[in-house]
Amino acid sequence: MVYFCAMSKRFNIVILITFLSAGILTCHAQQQPQTGASKSIYLTPMCVYNGDTIPYVKLPTVYIFKPLKFKNRREMAKYYKLIRDVKKVLPISKEINRAIIETYEYLQTIPTQKERQKHLKAVEKGLKEQYTP
Known part of the structure; x- marks a missing residue:
């Protein structure tokens, strides 16, 4: 049997299947590039x-x-409900995390505690308005 390189047979099959199924990668061996x-x-x-x-x-x-493997259907339903909930909440939590980091960095520039509290209240109110349906 002919192998591509000195590699395992399984790896060569995976590479062969990848190139056959992808169809995206075009290889022109030993041809001159066209200028058109x-x-x-x-x-x-x-x-x-x-x-x-x-x-x-x-x-x-x-x-x-x-x-x-789940013990019963109830445990399976509970797991898939958790997955569904995480998929819903994760994008929002990433955006909120970004807002918290920005707010923290801005708070470091405010000199007094009273002004910081005022700014935090304004940011909290804005986030609540933006994300409350």
Whole structure:
């Protein structure tokens, strides 16, 4: 059997499937670049192995977890409800976190405690108005 490089068989199959299914990456081995504006050329790092030009693409790490096992349907429903709630709240909490950091940095420039409290009340009121339906 012919291998691409001195790598494991499983890795070579994954690379082959990736290139066949992606269809995005176009490799033109040993062709001269065309000067016309109609053709786009994507340059990719290559390695030459036994006279064959093989594109080198670094694939991201993929983590595969075991399937979740629940004791009963109630526990499963509770878990998926938690996932749903986190997906709803996470974008809002990230935006609020950004606002808190900005407010803290601005508070460091205010000289007196009374003015800081006044500014905090105004920011809190603005956030409440913005995010209350």
